[in-house]
Amino acid sequence: MKWDTLDEEPCSLSRTVAVVGDRWTLLILRECFLRVRRFEAFQSSLQITRHLLSERLKKLVRFGILRRVPYSEAPKRYEYILTQKGLDLYPIIMAMVHWGDTHMGDERGRPLLHEHRNCGKLFDPVMVCSECGEVLHAKQVHVHAGPGREEAVG
Amino acid sequence: MKWDTLDEEPCSLSRTVAVVGDRWTLLILRECFLRVRRFEAFQSSLQITRHLLSERLKKLVRFGILRRVPYSEAPKRYEYILTQKGLDLYPIIMAMVHWGDTHMGDERGRPLLHEHRNCGKLFDPVMVCSECGEVLHAKQVHVHAGPGREEAVG
DNA sequence: TTTGACAGTTCTATTTTAGAACTATAGCCT
DNA sequence: AGGCTATAGTTCTAAAATAGAACTGTCAAA
16 A cells, blocks of 8 residues: 555545554654643653654644744744644544543553543543434444545445 | 553553554454455455455454454354444544544545434534533643552653 | 465565664853 | 753664565365
8 A cells, every 4th residue: 555645545534544543643642632842852751763753743744733833043943733633633532542441441540531621520532423412333324425435436 | 662562551542552553453444344344355445465454453353353253164264343342443433534524635525424323414423521511622621640640650 | 177265374575663873053051 | 162951853773564476275166
């Protein structure tokens, strides 16, 4: 497979995978949502090699998920901030955290707890239908080919 | 980083990434949710090398996401079926599809449309708070260390 | 007996990643 | 001025993962 054109496949999952579908990128995004912004901070908290961190940050900037914002003029220094496109990845990250909480836990309990500021309670993320508000389950969903997929593609 | 122990980190995202955090695994899971079950079917629809497909399927079985079920005795043939643990990955996949629909679309429109059998409508997946039912946004969530994370870990 | 379907395994070449060292700019201390 | 530290990278080689193609083994049907 040509990973370099995965973001042009007629499949929204492939396109997303092209951008965030590797281990380091997902871990970097976790740090972003925990308010980490600087190269050294990512590097020391993730123990990622500097080379790969540099690569991944460039890629995330290229795809419009992070913005590289100067915070010092001399010497020139930048920090990496989530754009709206990046903030919109939150459901993906939270869905992964929730699955990990549910299926990969150990006897020590959850590593992190999440509080919803609006209601003040500790919560779990739940995925619902935009139309009827009910909780979604895979078996209740039927898939149709949309306009972006010629039937031939399968 | 030691990828082989990522599933024991005191972080539910890391643990999830350890299992589904690579391109091929996510694409294989997409096929699973589209009712693909057999080795040859995965291989031809994904154009993945047989070697890697074999590896990834083994790993998904090892983590309890797929079950390897015989469907023919002579010759012995197996198909791969999502377990409940695997079905529970649905919100992750749908969150990725939705982000792709929203941010990686082209002029041709969506590749796939999703119909919710319960209400009969085409829908988008929405992530809400389990306690108050409101739509979740990253900035409204506050993170606390839970019992599974000694403060020292950070 | 030959062909074809299915579910893999094995092999070599290429690409990615790990790990460590190096570069560059500038502030601060003596 | 000279040396130390902080920050944000880049460059290099070795190790690991992936691609691509060929091969194995079982059985049914022609």
